[in-house]
Amino acid sequence: MVSGVEESLTALLQQLRGTGFTDLGFARVDTDREARQGAPEAIMAEGKTPEEIEAIARVLLDEGAGSVLVTRADADARAALRRAAPEAEEHERARLAWVARSVPESRGLVTIVSGGTGDGPVVHEARVRAQLLGTEVVVHEDAGVAGLHRLAPAVEDLRRADCVIVVAGWDAALASVVGGLVAAPVIGVPASTGYGAAFGGVSALLSMLTSCAAGVAVVNIDDGFGAGTIAARIARAAAS
Amino acid sequence: MVSGVEESLTALLQQLRGTGFTDLGFARVDTDREARQGAPEAIMAEGKTPEEIEAIARVLLDEGAGSVLVTRADADARAALRRAAPEAEEHERARLAWVARSVPESRGLVTIVSGGTGDGPVVHEARVRAQLLGTEVVVHEDAGVAGLHRLAPAVEDLRRADCVIVVAGWDAALASVVGGLVAAPVIGVPASTGYGAAFGGVSALLSMLTSCAAGVAVVNIDDGFGAGTIAARIARAAAS
Amino acid sequence: MVSGVEESLTALLQQLRGTGFTDLGFARVDTDREARQGAPEAIMAEGKTPEEIEAIARVLLDEGAGSVLVTRADADARAALRRAAPEAEEHERARLAWVARSVPESRGLVTIVSGGTGDGPVVHEARVRAQLLGTEVVVHEDAGVAGLHRLAPAVEDLRRADCVIVVAGWDAALASVVGGLVAAPVIGVPASTGYGAAFGGVSALLSMLTSCAAGVAVVNIDDGFGAGTIAARIARAAAS
Amino acid sequence: MVSGVEESLTALLQQLRGTGFTDLGFARVDTDREARQGAPEAIMAEGKTPEEIEAIARVLLDEGAGSVLVTRADADARAALRRAAPEAEEHERARLAWVARSVPESRGLVTIVSGGTGDGPVVHEARVRAQLLGTEVVVHEDAGVAGLHRLAPAVEDLRRADCVIVVAGWDAALASVVGGLVAAPVIGVPASTGYGAAFGGVSALLSMLTSCAAGVAVVNIDDGFGAGTIAARIARAAAS
Amino acid sequence: MVSGVEESLTALLQQLRGTGFTDLGFARVDTDREARQGAPEAIMAEGKTPEEIEAIARVLLDEGAGSVLVTRADADARAALRRAAPEAEEHERARLAWVARSVPESRGLVTIVSGGTGDGPVVHEARVRAQLLGTEVVVHEDAGVAGLHRLAPAVEDLRRADCVIVVAGWDAALASVVGGLVAAPVIGVPASTGYGAAFGGVSALLSMLTSCAAGVAVVNIDDGFGAGTIAARIARAAAS
């Protein structure tokens, strides 16, 4: 018996050989992603040497990426991006470095609220990512439910948002409270803030997954990058 | 010292007394939710008696809900809805009963793909919820990555969707494959299908949360209802 | 070397032989507990035969217990108490049976709020226990944060309570919201309501333990009995 | 920017539309798998109705599958296969039903050893699967290390095997002992036998994964099917 | 349909804008909490820079906080408080710094017992917090049940306490023993002392949650702060 699927796949794969990525040996940089999905590949610095980061960044920029974002980047990793693109900006506490060459025209609004001061790095990772994808972002930090009145200044921005991001550690009760107030989609980011039974974000993760407010979806613990990506997609589509 | 926040809250709460819900003693039915968030409160049957379900459904219908959906409903629970609304429909395998009195005009497209036949109940819970909120839904079942060619017929519907829902148990690899192909937001629903190390959906949940494809957000295990809710919001906003 | 501690303990234990309990072979009924701690021993029915339950109840009543409470009691277990005390009352859904012979004069107020209808059994276990210990109890069910306005009718009773009990499953966000509003001690009871990542009450438990509102302490999952016990102690002391 | 990858994929997928599987609505039966991977798709009965099982089996047989195996099959599921293929055989305790129409000529030897009598169902699932793929199988049950001498009769068959399968629950120490004796690849199947800290096979799973004997790889808990599949592949290749 | 709840909430929130907190951008300091709940907001140092800590402390003091407590504070964090309030005191091992400007007149007695020497930091966090809230505190350290006679000197203070705090790591058996002796409410603080299966306090946490002595409620692992807060509330109310 001959597998027809195998024949077709083989034909395709031969045709694709070398298409849409650059092979650096230690990495196959997906230079097609921005065209395919509207968002360029980003570089997670952890587990990569500065030299590898610099090389990947150069490939992305040479292939015309609109922007390059390096996440979870210590000082060495951020310097690596600056070698590839001297105009690169950075946010030390959020461990970010990025360069924006041709960001899409801004469309849609993402409102980010966080539970506490310690959630700052995740908030700003989400913010920068969403901005680089072409969205307006408003941020309200430290609005946790232990003092509900601190959420008051955020309400107008929550109401007019095309997508809301809630960043919260500990019990992440903020996700349910916000989820019960707004009609826009809510993306929850469990943060690893908290000690003891917070278990590095597990408590917040479970809390958000079981939120009694429908309309909340969740990304990985501390994954500001992922939240910024999906929120920007939602907001840009809603505003077009 | 006098707490100004307390005074304001107290004033508000006195004003709200009895507003926006009907108190049945065992339940406070949120009759304001549809106006506030665009989606009526639903009834999760587990943990409620048929009498309670019937009473809540009657309140919602009397207060003008556009639709009433009962989830996780066994035969008795589904009969309870039919007593409140004889025209109610049901889906036995997905344990659903619902009545649609004034569903919003359909807007936007949600495409649902699932990994295997056993994910059917979750697929249909998501489908009915999204349809009741006023969205078109297309379903492709059993398209798991063990045979990637089975995903082929879904590609066109994935490309034109305003929001994609992926339902998958086991290793839920389908979420990453789909997430790497499309530009629309992807909502993952980990399913409790699978045995052994599938751990009742935990393996699928972790897999989706750590998907290497950005742009994926996740709801609770088997929570077709939650996925349908957020997907409909996203799709309707994108298509307006 | 001779152990002085051992000698003293031995003396004491010899003196205690048979004091303060009745030995039924399969059980040593602590008939001293009410005198020692102000609350009589209760009977958890699970893992005991109806005959054992009846025998323990008879001992407690014969020894002058003010009340006897049987928890987690199916129909057979409840019948067993009625055989020992024909005037016994029961609550089927909360799986309780009890007989009150000389409840202390009521002192203090305990307010119980719950997140959803499904938390009812736990709510009523806490209520009955606190009442039997001599406390006034007010109950507000189904006041979860997905619709904050449903909490409004409870606010006055929360403010005037000597102790508050919050019963909630799923993400248990209600504990933090209530904990941020009141000045009285708050006892959280995580409920096993919810599916998927609710993990039988674990999500609610972690949530309550990491509540961002200080002033919240937590008992075991579904442990209405324990919450009623400590709340009654707090409320009675505060009101004396 | 146009995505070249997307264009190629789209072309392929259009070409594949309907190729290599039969669409039953609730299932897309991978009729190409045997040609592509040498092993036909099997049917896991759990989560499928008898009608669905029968329909899938008919498609596989109509499309010329060499054999059809239904796993985790209760009496109804096994009857469903007999309706599609009256000559079907079955193994009640292992919850299997199968029909063999053109099994490949037998090549290679797989030796299966198990720790205890309770592992029988998993042993036989592995055995039948490997036999249907065209391998000779020898079985030694109840050879656990609490009495090492019970392993003696298996040694000759372990030594001459092209691949060894070890099925064991509890602490699964058998995997390390066997792994330290033989030169052939060892596939471990953690079994869910055991109570308490056996945690439904988790103890055995961790034990096998951390086996101090190199040369052991592990499949899912109770996954005799997966073990039989990979063992047959290994054994047939080694013997060719 | 118009949402009445939404209108009321919007009105309230507009009214609250800027009420009851000071917005520092990275933090919204809840200056209303002391009036609302009788206990001022505290500052958890982890995840905050010294500059942020200093700024928050200044706001609290400027707004008239009776005391400011910084927990989980390393040397830099403690120095930050001293910059804001030179009279600040500190406890190095408990990683605390605090300033007391107008502590309420002391009322009620909290007795703290701990299982071992290593629980000291948690003991003192609870002690200082309760004292700052206006309660007398007595401490008995290293009274674990492996030598029950070491509990003897604490018994009188346990009996006369309005609330008891038990701090214990490892198996936390002390909570049950104390819980079986006293009639006052018992707050358990699981400590992260212990290795191996102590799992950073999880063993102690589960132990306290399942204490066979009714009348015990539990706070987060190592959460001396939370225990001090609720114990002070209980004790002050009981003694008034």
Add this chain to the structure above:
Amino acid sequence: MVSGVEESLTALLQQLRGTGFTDLGFARVDTDREARQGAPEAIMAEGKTPEEIEAIARVLLDEGAGSVLVTRADADARAALRRAAPEAEEHERARLAWVARSVPESRGLVTIVSGGTGDGPVVHEARVRAQLLGTEVVVHEDAGVAGLHRLAPAVEDLRRADCVIVVAGWDAALASVVGGLVAAPVIGVPASTGYGAAFGGVSALLSMLTSCAAGVAVVNIDDGFGAGTIAARIARAAAS
């Protein structure tokens, strides 16, 4: 290179072929165990058919086992033993059946204490096993630490024991209290009694493993059989 170890092992194993066990196909009954380890093989009924149990029992009796014990045995399993040995005794609640043909002369004393009435089945499994191995056993049930005085009648038997077994569920605090009182070795058996955070015996297991009293070792959850085995060995050796 030739493996000398392999040659020696092969020689041994050939010599052992069929020695010391009887091969029933589904089971290799270790008829040598009593001679080798002083305790005959027992039969865990779960996962075995009544026919298998009967056959194994017959082999053991035919080969001269001093006693045969069937654990975790439902009514059918117990009947199976009676078919093999009509004089068999049984304990329904502990799910035991056994026949004693030549129990060793009793030597040494094992004292068993349990935390609560629900631990009875585990207590009696340990008792019967230890008695069949030739030890005197004294039992004190329901002596949990919530009422320490209930332990008083057990103290004399604890002091004169050669080995102590503590059976306890929930927080298993009894293990530490007893472990701090006696000089004999203590074997802890965590019981699956308890609900919520008792997690089927996990809380008790962790508690016993981290007991602050040295001199305690632990067996599997509910494993009265294992505790009886090792306790009898210890007690008999101590008393010889």
Add this chain to the structure above:
Amino acid sequence: MVSGVEESLTALLQQLRGTGFTDLGFARVDTDREARQGAPEAIMAEGKTPEEIEAIARVLLDEGAGSVLVTRADADARAALRRAAPEAEEHERARLAWVARSVPESRGLVTIVSGGTGDGPVVHEARVRAQLLGTEVVVHEDAGVAGLHRLAPAVEDLRRADCVIVVAGWDAALASVVGGLVAAPVIGVPASTGYGAAFGGVSALLSMLTSCAAGVAVVNIDDGFGAGTIAARIARAAAS
């Protein structure tokens, strides 16, 4: 009602005030333990300052302890003991320091076998503890089951032992193999050696708890101290 138990306990506790321990404020040193249980209190260094360690050691020595053992002791902690007792010995890799002033005459034999070289620190903690309690100890390291012949030189010492200790990380299969060979009680110590799914000793712990060889009891992960304590008790009693 007056509690008789309370009166008796109060009397005892008053009588015990200050008996049997020395109160250092941060510690209550149990100077009665050696008389009561035959083994002096030891000092776990983690969580204690060198000054505290020195002070506790001085109390124990002043009160006539036969030996003092400091476990989990870094260089500073070991130096602290030397200040209290200049003749103190130490074992750097096992992080031990000890001083032996009057060790009981040696009685009984404990044989320790370990799975690998990395288990050395735990092996030697068990060895020193057992020797200080007055037992002969023989050690066989690196005898894991991946090469069963390496166990051969240990067999004679295993057979003649009064108690066997097995120290093993990874899958700890050695415990079952040894447990199936010997008639003496076996104490398993799961070691934290191993990576990945070894989970810091959890895999070894579960493995030992579910050992298919009866007659094995288990202590905490890495708890050489606990194993040495109970093994010495068993061996000394058996040899007397």
Add this chain to the structure above:
Amino acid sequence: MVSGVEESLTALLQQLRGTGFTDLGFARVDTDREARQGAPEAIMAEGKTPEEIEAIARVLLDEGAGSVLVTRADADARAALRRAAPEAEEHERARLAWVARSVPESRGLVTIVSGGTGDGPVVHEARVRAQLLGTEVVVHEDAGVAGLHRLAPAVEDLRRADCVIVVAGWDAALASVVGGLVAAPVIGVPASTGYGAAFGGVSALLSMLTSCAAGVAVVNIDDGFGAGTIAARIARAAAS
């Protein structure tokens, strides 16, 4: 009764005394393993001192090992091997050092694909191990499914492989995609790359264990060594 098994075992073990290993006190080096199993013992550096590593390496080389591999080796550990064998090679990032004296003639092909750049260390551990056992190895890194086209260049090498190794962290979806394409056995290595819910490789481990593609078996997290061992065995047998 005399145990025949015991007598035989004792005879064997006496005969084996000192056979097949060299006893260094802290280690019993299995010098027989290469003859017995075709693969020499390797040295895991973690938990061993450089001196121990050097001594073990010298024994292996003196006894004629074809190669010596040191894994998880920091700079000191790698230097230790160079002292024993100056011609030793090393791979810093993969923490490897090795010396190859007589590697078997190469036979069979192992193809390794990895999900991302960060998996490099595990990839190279597997590669070196397989090469030292006498297999050809081809490597394709960073071919994760988020951009499926990056897998295209690997397809030919996947198809012609005798065994495939997939190294992947995060959700490890690559294992299922590859497993669905090839007919050769697939060995999955879950990598500890990833943060948050990746839980140090647990997510990848569960994902691979529940892979919907049959024919995949899994080794421990990050265990390139184990994967290289079994893959080389499979590939060499298939190619002979």
